[in-house]
Amino acid sequence: xxxxxxxxxxxxxxxxxxxxxxxxxxxxxxxxxxxxxxxxxxxxxxxxxxxxxxxxxxxxxxxxxxxxxxxxxxxxxxxxxxxxxxxxxxxxxxxxxxxxxxxxxxxxxxxxxxxxxxxxxxxxxxxxxxxxxxxxxxxxxxxxxxxxxxxxxxxxxxxxxxxxxxxxxxxxxxxxxxxxxxxxxxxxxxxxxxxxxxxxxxxxxxxxxxxxxxxxxxxxxxxxxxxxxxxxxxxxxxxxxxxxxxxxxxxxxxxxxxxxxxxxxxxxxxxxxxxxxxxxxxxxxxxxxxxxxxxxxxxx
Numbered sequence: 001x002x003x004x005x006x007x008x009x010x011x012x013x014x015x016x017x018x019x020x021x022x023x024x025x026x027x028x029x030x031x032x033x034x035x036x037x038x039x040x041x042x043x044x045x046x047x048x049x050x051x052x053x054x055x056x057x058x059x060x061x062x063x064x065x066x067x068x069x070x071x072x073x074x075x076x077x078x079x080x081x082x083x084x085x086x087x088x089x090x091x092x093x094x095x096x097x098x099x100x101x102x103x104x105x106x107x108x109x110x111x112x113x114x115x116x117x118x119x120x121x122x123x124x125x126x127x128x129x130x131x132x133x134x135x136x137x138x139x140x141x142x143x144x145x146x147x148x149x150x151x152x153x154x155x156x157x158x159x160x161x162x163x164x165x166x167x168x169x170x171x172x173x174x175x176x177x178x179x180x181x182x183x184x185x186x187x188x189x190x191x192x193x194x195x196x197x198x199x200x201x202x203x204x205x206x207x208x209x210x211x212x213x214x215x216x217x218x219x220x221x222x223x224x225x226x227x228x229x230x231x232x233x234x235x236x237x238x239x240x241x242x243x244x245x246x247x248x249x250x251x252x253x254x255x256x257x258x259x260x261x262x263x264x265x266x267x268x269x270x271x272x273x274x275x276x277x278x279x280x281x282x283x284x285x286x287x288x289x290x291x292x293x294x295x296x297x298x299x300x
């Protein structure tokens with residue numbers, strides 16, 4: 001083998017190592033991670049998870065009051081800006097380097113419309129027995145008690161859901177079976193047209209915490225795992241059909257992650273700009289690989 005061949009293969013292997021380190025594999029604690037990638041303007045039919053995808057099925061379903069006239073669509077309005085990526089934690093690995101779309105929900109009324117449901121196929125993935133974290137980026141809409149993300153606890157009530165209230169421009173969590181004593185963001189707004197990171201964390205020991213833009217809003221003494229509805233779905237932009245009332249959400253949702261551990265704030269999904277030095281290193285490796293390939297061609 002010539003020195004040129006060795007040099008070329010080394011450079012390409014080196015480039016591969018950089019690429020592998022730039023796009024992270026997901027943490028083993030992730031139950032599901034939905035990036036909501038599609039074609040802007042097209043109706044959403046199903047969504048894919050970056051982990052355990054074969055265990056899930058998804059569909060657009062009607063709200064309690066019936067089908068709305070506007071199906072949820074993919075939107076080019078995303079939480080990341082030019083040159084930005086999604087990382088798992090502050091300074092953590094990149095988990096989405098090309099975030100192109102989110103999902104936009106436009107409801108006809110508070111109880112008539114369409115929402116997204118994700119089922120775990122009787123695997124029990126959505127019913128962890130201990131700690132868990134549910135997080136997403138959200139732009140709020142014109143809702144009263146509109147459920148952004150909801151995991152049913154009992155057959156007639158909801159648990160671990162994000163709720164927006166347009167009249168006071170806030171997001172709130174209900175973390176127990178009878179929907180009492182919510183935590184909410186008041187006076188922080190969510191219906192301001194900007195992206196906000198929201199998270200629910202259960203510590204596995206009887207305390208549910210809510211975070212808004214990486215700040216703790218408050219805690220509830222509750223155990224949402226005590227009465228999981230067996231094989232109940234994860235609902236996006238609404239409650240399931242057995243819950244009546246004003247429950248549908250209008251707005252945008254991006255980068256939804258469900259983990260089976262209590263994440264710290266510095267472990268949440270983060271919008272980041274890659275380190276310039278790392279980017280320059282990457283560009284340099286590409287240039288080396290290309291140069292070596294041309295040299296190899298000329299020596300033939």
